[in-house]
Structures are given as structure tokens and as C-alpha cells.
Amino acid sequence: MEKAEFFSEARRDLAGPLAGVRVLEATTTWAGPMCGCLLADFGADVVKVEHPAGEVARRSPPFLPGTDPPLSFMHETVNRNKRSVALDLHGDAGRALFVRLAAHSDVVIENFRPGTADAWGIGYAAVRAERPAVIYVSISGFGQWGPDHDRVGYDPLAQAASGFVSLNGPPDGEPVKSPTFLADDLAGLHAAFAALAALRHRDRTGEGQHIDVALLDAMLFQSTGYLTLGAMGVDLPRLGNQFRIAAPxxxxxxxxxxxxxxxxxxxxxxxxxxxxxxxxxxxxxxxxxxxxxxxxxxxxxxxxxxxxxxxxxxxxxxxxxxxxxxxxxxRSYAEAAADPHVRARDMLQEVDRRGARVPLTGPAAKLSRTPLRVRFAARELGADTETVLAELGVGRAERRALRAAGVVAGPLPSENPD
CATH class of the missing domain: 3.30.1540.10 (formyl-coa transferase, domain 3)
Structure with missing residues (x-):
């Protein structure tokens, strides 16, 4: 099949199959942002809320060559196709504004330590009171409940706790974690899939719900059934590059x-x-x-x-x-990036960012009627604050007051660099 044949009936008037779905994201680093990235790539209007100082992914190396000032590979990869609002959630005014935004959203995503969002007054209970049909997604290391729910959880910790690290690496060497954010990626993927299932349920019944995704659970689910083998006492030696179910x-x-x-x-x-x-x-x-x-x-x-x-x-x-x-x-990633097949599959899509042409990793799924694409690059911090608040019905005087109080930040439309 030729590419043109596959996309012969593609619609160009939609952002994607999720066009019209509104998502509010209060996340950091990778797992939560990956959930939002997937929904955004599929066409949802995702508004990412960050502290006015910006979240950690904006400052994480390596930085993209040629961008000035330098841009983080993390932020640019996982926050494309999203609008940016700079909002301080540490004060009452910022929290109240977040709940107002949530009341007009179909999906809310957060990936703070369990209890944090509730303590800030932006948790499921607070949002549900204003938007009963909301789909509220919480992503954490160990989940919202269970004996270990309040532990700090990050990607490599979930990899280690799941048993994955014990099997990764050479048979005669030390256990090794994945070089990619595997637990974060899987949690984000499960969270996005669960959000879509919950939206389908809401469309049929009108019922919203709370979604709880743990990095540990995602790693265990994707363990190829090894958790079952472990529970039944089956020995699982580390095989390195060998394949457990086949040889050579x-x-x-x-x-x-x-x-x-x-x-x-x-x-x-x-x-x-x-x-x-x-x-x-x-x-x-x-x-x-x-x-x-x-x-x-x-x-x-x-x-x-x-x-x-x-x-x-x-x-x-x-x-x-x-x-x-x-x-x-x-191959190395550099060699994979130079592969004509990778290019033909649109797995690298270029955007202009701060003086450089940046080839961002494209969406994996190909939809013939509603194609996915990198519609726009990651936004400068707070680039859409004014627009999003105006859409919410926040008047100009109130916006000026919020800005003066440090509750919101970002360039005014006339000075917006994006």
C-alpha cells in the first residue's frame, strides 16, 4: 500500500479524532505529561498548567542543539500540541481559578504525590463538586490507596519495585534499569486509554469518575505475565539479549x-x-x-x-x-533517525523552535480518516494564559489583577513569541 492511498479519505478540517475534547493538565516531568501528550496528539484541546517558574522538564538536559536560549528535549517532546497557562497553585486564588478551568473540562490530569491535589483544594472531590461528569486522572508511583500509596514514586523506582530491573541486563552482570522512561511511558499510556474508556462511559451514562494509575501497576501489567510466574514460584533467570520463548x-x-x-x-x-x-x-x-x-x-x-x-x-x-x-x-538512535523508513512513517516531524528546525518524534498510530500530527511545538511558558482565561470568561480587569498578584503569568498577546 502507498501512503497516499492509506490517507486518501483523510479529513484535514479536524485536529484529530478527539477534536472537541477539553483536557486540563497539572503535571510535571513525564508520566502525567505523556498522558496529556497522547490525548493532545489525538486532537484534544489540552491546556497544561504550570507554576509561573515553569516545571522541571523545561530545565532538564540534554538540550536541543541550535535552540537559543536552549530548550529541553523532554519538554519539547512531551508538551507539543498543548496550550500553556502559567498559574500558581500554592495560593487560594490560583486554586480557585484552576477549579474554574476544570469545571469547563472533560478530563483533568494530575500526577502529584497522593493527597497533594486534595490538600491544595484541586483534587477529585473539589473538581467533581463543580463538574460532576468530569474524568479525573491521577497518576502516581504506587497509587491512591494501598499500604505503600504515600511513598514517593519515580520511574526508576517503579522499574525496580516491579521486578523488571531484576531481569534486565547481562546474565553475568548487574541488574539494569531501562534507558527510557519506561514506567512513566506505560503509566501515561494506560492513563490515556482509561480516560478514553471513561469518556465513552460518560457519553452513554452521564457519569464521571476518578481514574487511579500507578507506575508500579503499569509495569506489572506489562510484565509479559512474569508476575504470575513469580507468584507461582517459577524461576526467571536473567537472559540478557536471549529470548525466553525462542532460540536462536x-x-x-x-x-x-x-x-x-x-x-x-x-x-x-x-x-x-x-x-x-x-x-x-x-x-x-x-x-x-x-x-x-x-x-x-x-x-x-x-x-x-x-x-x-x-x-x-x-x-x-x-x-x-x-x-x-x-x-x-x-542501531543507535542517530542511525534510526536517518532511516528513510522512519522518515516515511512520519516518526520525525519538524517544527521551528528558537532559531532551529527541531525534528520531534511523531505519533505512533496512523489513522486514515483523522490523521495525527505534531500540529504545533511546545509553547513558551504561559503563552496562552490570556487567551485561555478570556475563553473562561475572566475579564480584562480581573486578568490584570491576577497578573499583578503573581497568580498568573505569561506574555500578553502583543508580546507573545509563539
Whole structure:
């Protein structure tokens, strides 16, 4: 299929399938912002509320080359497609204004430590009193209830507590956390999915509800069933790059790099045996079935490793792809970014930011009728404060008073750099 054919009936008059859904976000760092990012990418009108000093993601390195003043990769990635309101929630006036904004929102997202939003007067009870049908999403390390609910929780802590870290890393080395914000990403994804399910329920019944997503729970749910195995006493050794349910499946060194090869089916093995020049092994009872190959993992790994070691990565990939044996090069992110296929899939979408063209990671899902895209870059802090408050019905005099009191901040429309 060609790209133009896939999008032949695409609508260009909508921000996305969630056009018309209003989301209010009071979040920091990654998990909460990722939930908002997903909803924004799908077309929702997401208003992100930050302290007038800005949240931590704006100051987190690495910074994007060529941007002046420098911009954080975190903030620019996860806060695109959102409007920005600078609002101080530490005082009564700011909290009251937040609740007013929430009363006009379909979804509210917060990712503070459990009890914080309630203590500030912006929790589910306070918002529900003004907007009974609200979908209120709370994301935290360990959830809103349970023995450990009040613990401080961050991404690597959830990875460690879930058991994930115990299985990650080389078999003969130390346990290693994920290099990405895995727990945050999964919690944000589950939160966005739950918000959509709750919106569907509200549309049918008129009922709002509180959604509680824990980073720990998200990690455990996505543990490939290992939590069940752990509960039943099944030993789970750390395998490194090996694949627990198949062999040979591993990273194999080549003359000038490495390739990841995955033989998941017996048909793959028969084809691989031919490529290796060992066609007699295709039906060898030691290797002919998946269970047999797992039992002889070291042997089949050695067969493949000996073959790849003498060849370049390009030679390995060409031979295996010609035989339809699953394989891919082990690449850096820089190499992935240069891949024409990655570009063709719109996984990098450029925006102008402070003197630089910045290629932001694009949405993963492709919708033929309501395409997703990076509609606009992350906004300067408080860039939309005036507009959003005016939409809320806050008059010019009140806005001036709030600004003078330090409750809100951001450039006035005439000086807005975005």
C-alpha cells in the first residue's frame, strides 16, 4: 500500500479524532505529561498548567542543539500540541481559578504525590463538586490507596519495585534499569486509554469518575505475565539479549557491528539452516522444534554467532532477508533517525523552535480518516494564559489583577513569541 492511498479519505478540517475534547493538565516531568501528550496528539484541546517558574522538564538536559536560549528535549517532546497557562497553585486564588478551568473540562490530569491535589483544594472531590461528569486522572508511583500509596514514586523506582530491573541486563552482570522512561511511558499510556474508556462511559451514562494509575501497576501489567510466574514460584533467570520463548534469538556480533536475529518459528529455523550452509540441521531432532532449540540454546547460538562473526552486518542482513529470516541491525538512535523508513512513517516531524528546525518524534498510530500530527511545538511558558482565561470568561480587569498578584503569568498577546 502507498501512503497516499492509506490517507486518501483523510479529513484535514479536524485536529484529530478527539477534536472537541477539553483536557486540563497539572503535571510535571513525564508520566502525567505523556498522558496529556497522547490525548493532545489525538486532537484534544489540552491546556497544561504550570507554576509561573515553569516545571522541571523545561530545565532538564540534554538540550536541543541550535535552540537559543536552549530548550529541553523532554519538554519539547512531551508538551507539543498543548496550550500553556502559567498559574500558581500554592495560593487560594490560583486554586480557585484552576477549579474554574476544570469545571469547563472533560478530563483533568494530575500526577502529584497522593493527597497533594486534595490538600491544595484541586483534587477529585473539589473538581467533581463543580463538574460532576468530569474524568479525573491521577497518576502516581504506587497509587491512591494501598499500604505503600504515600511513598514517593519515580520511574526508576517503579522499574525496580516491579521486578523488571531484576531481569534486565547481562546474565553475568548487574541488574539494569531501562534507558527510557519506561514506567512513566506505560503509566501515561494506560492513563490515556482509561480516560478514553471513561469518556465513552460518560457519553452513554452521564457519569464521571476518578481514574487511579500507578507506575508500579503499569509495569506489572506489562510484565509479559512474569508476575504470575513469580507468584507461582517459577524461576526467571536473567537472559540478557536471549529470548525466553525462542532460540536462536539474540544479538550477534558481525565484522563491523551487530544484528539481532529472531528464529521464532520452526520454518524460520529450516530457512536459517540453509543460509548457514548446514541444511542437515533443519530436521535434526536436537534443533527441529522450538522446545528442542531452547533446550540447546547455547549450541544454536554458537552456530549463528560463528556465521555472523565472519561477515559484515550488511552481508548478514542481505542473506537472512533474502531467506525471510527475521533480522534487523542493532542501531543507535542517530542511525534510526536517518532511516528513510522512519522518515516515511512520519516518526520525525519538524517544527521551528528558537532559531532551529527541531525534528520531534511523531505519533505512533496512523489513522486514515483523522490523521495525527505534531500540529504545533511546545509553547513558551504561559503563552496562552490570556487567551485561555478570556475563553473562561475572566475579564480584562480581573486578568490584570491576577497578573499583578503573581497568580498568573505569561506574555500578553502583543508580546507573545509563539
Amino acid at each position: 534469538a539474540n544479538r550477534y556480533a558481525c565484522r563491523d557491528g551487530a544484528a539481532f536475529i529472531g528464529v521464532l518459528l520452526d520454518a524460520h529455523w529450516r530457512k536459517l539452516a540453509e543460509v548457514l550452509g548446514r541444511a542437515e540441521l533443519a530436521d535434526d531432532p536436537r534443533y527441529a522444534t522450538g522446545l528442542a532449540r531452547i533446550a540447546h540454546r547455547a549450541e544454536v547460538d554458537a552456530l549463528v554467532a560463528d556465521w555472523t562473526r565472519a561477515r559484515s552486518t550488511a552481508e548478514v542482513l542481505a542473506a537472512l532477508r533474502a531467506a525471510s529470516v527475521p533480522c534487523e541491525p542493532v
